[in-house]
Amino acid sequence: xxxxxxxxxxxxxxxxxxxxxxxxxxxxxxxxxxxxxxxxxxxxxxxxxxxxxxxxxxxxxxxxxxxxxxxxxxxxxxxxxxxxxxxxxxxxxxxxxxxxxxxxxxxxxxxxxxxxxxxxxxxxxxxxxxxxxxxxxxxxxxxxxxxxxxxxxxxxxxxxxxxxxxxxxxxxxxxxxxxxxxxxxxxxxxxxxxxxxxxxxxxxxxxxxxxxxxxxxxxxxxxxxxxxxxxxxxxxxxxxxxxxxxxxxxxxxxxxxxxxxxxxxxxxxxxxxxxxxxxxxxxxxxxxxxxxxxxxxxxxxxxxxxxxxxxxxxxxxxxxxxxxxxxxxxxxxxxxxxxxxxxxxxxxxxxxxxxxxxxxxxxxxxxxxxxxxxxxxxxxxxxxxxxxxxxxxxxxxxxxxxxxxxxxxxxxxxxxxxxxxxxxxxxxxxxxxxxxxxxxxxxxxxxxxxxxxxxxxxxxxxxxxxxxxxxxxxxxxxxxxx
Amino acid sequence: xxxxxxxxxxxxxxxxxxxxxxxxxxxxxxxxxxxxxxxxxxxxxxxxxxxxxxxxxxxxxxxxxxxxxxxxxxxxxxxxxxxxxxxxxxxxxxxxxxxxxxxxxxxxxxxxxxxxxxxxxxxxxxxxxxxxxxxxxxxxxxxxxxxxxxxxxxxxxxxxxxxxxxxxxxxxxxxxxxxxxxxxxxxxxxxxxxxxxxxxxxxxxxxxxxxxxxxxxxxxxxxxxxxxxxxxxxxxxxxxxxxxxxxxxxxxxxxxxxxxxxxxxxxxxxxxxxxxxxxxxxxxxxxxxxxxxxxxxxxxxxxxxxxxxxxxxxxxxxxxxxxxxxxxxxxxxxxxxxxxxxxxxxxxxxxxxxxxxxxxxxxxxxxxxxxxxxxxxxxxxxxxxxxxxxxxxxxxxxxxxxxxxxxxxxxxxxxxxxxxxxxxxxxxxxxxxxxxxxxxxxxxxxxxxxxxxxxxxxxxxxxxxxxxxxxxxxxxxxxxxx
Numbered sequence: 025x026x027x028x029x030x031x032x033x034x035x036x037x038x039x040x041x042x043x044x045x046x047x048x049x050x051x052x053x054x055x056x057x058x059x060x061x062x063x064x065x066x067x068x069x070x071x072x073x074x075x076x077x078x079x080x081x082x083x084x085x086x087x088x089x090x091x092x093x094x095x096x097x098x099x100x101x102x103x104x105x106x107x108x109x110x111x112x113x114x115x116x117x118x119x120x121x122x123x124x125x126x127x128x129x130x131x132x133x134x135x136x137x138x139x140x141x142x143x144x145x146x147x148x149x150x151x152x153x154x155x156x157x158x159x160x161x162x163x164x165x166x167x168x169x170x171x172x173x174x175x176x177x178x179x180x181x182x183x184x185x186x187x188x189x190x191x192x193x194x195x196x197x198x199x200x201x202x203x204x205x206x207x208x209x210x211x212x213x214x215x216x217x218x219x220x221x222x223x224x225x226x227x228x229x230x231x232x233x234x235x236x237x238x239x240x241x242x243x244x245x246x247x248x249x250x251x252x253x254x255x256x257x258x259x260x261x262x263x264x265x266x267x268x269x270x271x272x273x274x275x276x277x278x279x280x281x282x283x284x285x286x287x288x289x290x291x292x293x294x295x296x297x298x299x300x301x302x303x304x305x306x307x308x309x310x311x312x313x314x315x316x317x318x319x320x321x322x323x324x325x326x327x328x329x330x331x332x333x334x335x336x337x338x339x340x341x342x343x344x345x346x347x348x349x350x351x352x353x354x355x356x357x358x359x360x361x362x363x364x365x366x367x368x369x370x371x372x373x374x375x376x377x378x379x380x381x382x383x384x385x386x387x388x389x390x391x392x393x394x395x396x397x398x399x400x401x402x403x404x405x406x407x408x409x410x411x412x413x414x415x416x417x418x419x420x421x422x423x424x425x426x427x428x429x430x431x432x433x434x435x436x437x438x439x440x441x442x443x444x445x446x447x448x449x450x451x452x453x454x455x456x457x458x459x460x461x462x463x464x465x466x467x468x469x470x471x472x473x474x475x476x477x478x479x480x481x482x483x484x485x486x487x488x489x490x491x492x493x494x495x496x497x498x499x500x501x502x503x504x505x506x
Numbered sequence: 507x508x509x510x511x512x513x514x515x516x517x518x519x520x521x522x523x524x525x526x527x528x529x530x531x532x533x534x535x536x537x538x539x540x541x542x543x544x545x546x547x548x549x550x551x552x553x554x555x556x557x558x559x560x561x562x563x564x565x566x567x568x569x570x571x572x573x574x575x576x577x578x579x580x581x582x583x584x585x586x587x588x589x590x591x592x593x594x595x596x597x598x599x600x601x602x603x604x605x606x607x608x609x610x611x612x613x614x615x616x617x618x619x620x621x622x623x624x625x626x627x628x629x630x631x632x633x634x635x636x637x638x639x640x641x642x643x644x645x646x647x648x649x650x651x652x653x654x655x656x657x658x659x660x661x662x663x664x665x666x667x668x669x670x671x672x673x674x675x676x677x678x679x680x681x682x683x684x685x686x687x688x689x690x691x692x693x694x695x696x697x698x699x700x701x702x703x704x705x706x707x708x709x710x711x712x713x714x715x716x717x718x719x720x721x722x723x724x725x726x727x728x729x730x731x732x733x734x735x736x737x738x739x740x741x742x743x744x745x746x747x748x749x750x751x752x753x754x755x756x757x758x759x760x761x762x763x764x765x766x767x768x769x770x771x772x773x774x775x776x777x778x779x780x781x782x783x784x785x786x787x788x789x790x791x792x793x794x795x796x797x798x799x800x801x802x803x804x805x806x807x808x809x810x811x812x813x814x815x816x817x818x819x820x821x822x823x824x825x826x827x828x829x830x831x832x833x834x835x836x837x838x839x840x841x842x843x844x845x846x847x848x849x850x851x852x853x854x855x856x857x858x859x860x861x862x863x864x865x866x867x868x869x870x871x872x873x874x875x876x877x878x879x880x881x882x883x884x885x886x887x888x889x890x891x892x893x894x895x896x897x898x899x900x901x902x903x904x905x906x907x908x909x910x911x912x913x914x915x916x917x918x919x920x921x922x923x924x925x926x927x928x929x930x931x932x933x934x935x936x937x938x939x940x941x942x943x944x945x946x947x948x949x950x951x952x953x954x955x956x957x958x959x960x961x962x963x964x965x966x967x968x969x970x971x972x973x974x975x976x977x978x979x980x981x982x983x984x985x986x987x988x
Contacts, residue, residue: 135935268920276901305924308923314924351945426715438745442799461830464834
């Protein structure tokens with residue numbers, strides 16, 4: 025969706041420059057620890073200073089800026105359904121679901137470890153809710169599938185359960201190669217073709233502060249080499265993995281993200297890259313991460329400004345740290361989401377279903393969040409009205425103290441006049457009590473059950489389905505054999 | 507509070523003009539039914555066309571614009587506590603509590619009719635929460651007090667329970683006169699002095715469409731004559747009391763509000779007036795009003811634009827139509843509040859405690875909403891940072907993969923580094939279960955109980971307290987005698 029108002033800002037032009045300058049200084053003087061020999065060789069070839077003893081890579085400002093110049097400000101990831109391509113950049117805000125949660129929770133079966141059935145359930149519900157622009161990646165960990173072959177089961181589920189763009193697992197070169205192979209099968213093309221018209225994204229983290237592990241770098245290198253979208257998200261919790269100040273955390277976040285995005289550009293100039301933000305605070309008494317706080321929202325808006333300054337798309341998130349699907353989870357998500365939308369973040373992760381600071385993917389939360397996204401979609405639409413909509417004649421025709429229920433002006437428009445909620449209940453107290461006094465979270469249970477019953481899988485050529493299944497079966501056997 | 511970003515807008519300059527022009531046309535051609543002979547005489551004297559048979563008053567555009575020119579764009583209402591004056595206009599956003607609810611609800615005593623004890627409880631809790639800028643008016647109906655003297659019990663409670671600016675009952679001339687007399691006692695001045703330095707506001711409705719009852723006009727005339735702040739709020743539910751289109755409802759709302767504000771200016775040029783908005787939609791299947799919808803939020807932002815164009819402060823609300831204190835009540839309020847704050851609405855009514863479309867004042871909702879207001883207060887603060895906050899040295903000093911918990915940079919700042927929530931619980935699942943698995947609404951019960959126990963009444967000169975009590979006793983007797 026494309027918000028109608030100009031992006032909300034919290035930093036002055038000068039403040040953005042100060043943060044950028046400090047980030048450049050960090051990359052130039054302190055550098056990043058790059059724990060992959062292959063990646064370090066690429067940095068060295070590009071002109072960065074590499075210390076092989078410590079693994080520290082230092083990048084001069086000129087070198088960095090030259091590399092960043094080739095990051096596309098706008099690109100499209102293809103879905104197999106041409107109506108569902110994902111446009112990144114260009115003032116478009118996109119929503120994706122929770123990812124990375126080890127647990128699934130719902131009111132019927134409770135809170136438990138994720139499994140492949142839960143994984144498919146979340147994808148199917150995400151597809152049915154109709155509010156997402158990509159289907160996410162590891163929406164929940166399918167812990168019943170061995171780690172070595174887990175990505176294969178996940179990718180097969182992505183292709184079978186949804187026709188939205190999907191994300192490869194953000195760790196491991198093997199995982200990236202299998203994603204490319206399966207995406208090529210899904211799109212009926214070669215892996216080389218994918219590079220011209222990318223289909224995948226990979227959402228990778230930085231082991232903040234200033235370290236990137238080999239398995240993440242392997243993943244990034246494969247994806248960048250094949251021209252797929254690399255989303256680089258430092259994990260900069262203020263006071264823990266980043267300075268306790270917002271400005272300091274933004275400096276570190278920016279340095280870490282740009283250092284990796286530069287690598288992607290050296291691997292393949294023009295590779296689509298996204299600068300991620302996961303800057304938030306911790307509760308300084310307990311060390312627990314907090315999300316959806318004022319600090320979180322400010323970091324989101326500041327990141328979007330830094331991204332616009334650099335011409336690099338940004339990824340933020342709609343997140344909360346609530347232990348339950350309740351008022352807290354709703355206002356924390358609402359504050360984070362508001363910052364993401366009003367700042368024109370290009371990719372908004374975790375926009376449905378995230379709970380407990382990301383430890384849980386919740387089906388009820390998916391429904392509540394879908395209502396928020398539906399309201400936002402309505403809210404950012406441009407206001408347009410004809411002279412007839414000004415209703416001069418209707419106002420003149422209704423006598424003082426009268427009503428508009430039966431007027432021609434109303435009757436001609438009432439059917440589609442207003443937003444229709446998914447979850448909200450506007451009945452009066454007596455009717456609500458009679459219907460069982462069910463609050464929004466309880467009603468959400470009924471809604472996801474109903475949606476899962478009604479939803480049908482998106483069209484998929486049976487030949488592609490079989491080819492994907494064959495590939496997954498073969499690779500599962502190969503990877504299971506030591 | 508004063509938001510740092512420019513106000514959010516949804517209408518183009520041209521769209522604002524089209525709505526205004528249509529509103530002027532309605533006032534000129536269709537007019538308002540003014541059900542008070544005294545008020546009609548004032549309109550006539552000012553030059554408006556008055557039809558004594560129908561009670562319809564028509565106001566030409568030039569006449570109207572000349573009257574509106576004397577509305578102050580900024581004014582201050584005095585509290586007896588000089589730290590708590592209420593500044594209206596000038597980019598300041600102020601919050602007031604729920605008002606007008608017939609019922610009170612809390613988890614301890616359930617849902618029931620309001621009484622004077624509940625009235626005082628809400629005022630005390632509002633004072634204790636520390637997030638409000640005025641204490642509201644009829645926060646809940648004290649139905650145990652006879653209607654004829656109810657306002658006296660309410661005003662006494664206002665003076666005793668809170669030192670924030672309070673609102674007179676928005677109906678009745680007697681009620682307005684008693685408010686003036688009591689406010690003069692509270693401030694130790696004469697009623698005439700009040701006119702020079704206003705202390706009160708009255709929040710009046712229009713009997714939309716295009717009708718204003720005598721009791722409301724009596725109230726407005728007394729308040730305007732004495733230079734107190736008159737907030738005129740048409741009740742324009744789209745499809746019911748106003749056209750089904752947003753543009754049409756805004757036209758009607760604007761016409762109704764401006765027609766009454768002009769009257770106030772003719773009564774006393776320069777009288778502080780506020781243009782209210784209560785435009786929302788109804789559920790066209792059931793007729794139930796909806797709040798916190800995309801339509802509601804758009805109407806709020808549009809109203810603020812119209813107010814800025816005219817140089818007249820605006821009043822909007824943070825409202826919901828939820829039957830329970832849950833996710834729905836939170837997201838509906840959050841959407842409405844966001845529109846109110848980002849549009850720079852000057853007075854935001856119902857900002858804590860409103861539930862069930864205004865049929866209930868809820869103590870738990872007051873606590874949840876207070877958390878939203880506290881987050882907003884933090885969020886709109888300007889971002890400032892020193893070079894030291896950029897944390898270059900701290901980032902350099904922490905090794906890759908290390909942490910910032912024990913660094914000097916963190917230790918010097920961590921105590922006040924972050925927003926401290928009132929209600930949010932960031933503990934992990936196990937700790938949360940051990941503490942009783944209490945969701946935010948359940949925790950809110952404990953919080954209002956604790957706040958009410960701890961709170962002490964604001965300072966009040968015993969002589970004033972006695973004078974107020976004497977006045978109330980005397981007038982109660984007078985008004986109780988037919």
